[in-house]
Amino acid sequence: MGNFKEINQRAQKNTGRIQETQKDFMSAFKKLQKEGYKANALDEKTKEFVALTYAIADKCEGCIGNHVNKLVKLGASREEISDIVVVSIVMGGGPASVYGGKALEAYDEAVSE
Incomplete structure (x- = not known):
């Protein structure tokens, strides 16, 4: 993709799709995030x-845009982000809330045709 403002907006909308049907879960998840x-x-x-x-x-x-925005607000430099990129290339990982929203987005598109 590329435009992270648009990506972030879409990710938030997709997370909202989960929120619509899983209010209790998403509320608990947001609380977990806040504490974490x-x-x-x-x-x-x-x-x-x-x-x-x-x-x-x-x-x-969506996660990249979200966390980069938070890091900018916390004063992170481009060099610090670059160091994170290097570590990321070495490691690997697993957020699912944005991709869960993408699955619901695909469903919504399929049923609207």
Whole structure:
């Protein structure tokens, strides 16, 4: 794709598709995310670097845009992001909420034809 503003908007819309039918689950998931990214032994920026590593390795464009936006707000530099890219290439990972939304998007398109 490429335009991360558009990708982020689409990812949020797709996550909203899950929210429509799985309100309790998504509410619990959002609470889990909020708790997981809170500063503790690791600060928020470090936790976002970890999340970005997984997002890149799993090829989750919506996740990449989301975590890059958060990192920019937390003051991350281009060089820091580049270091994350290198680690991501070495590793691998697994977010599913954006791709779950894509499955629902595909369903919605199929039934509207």
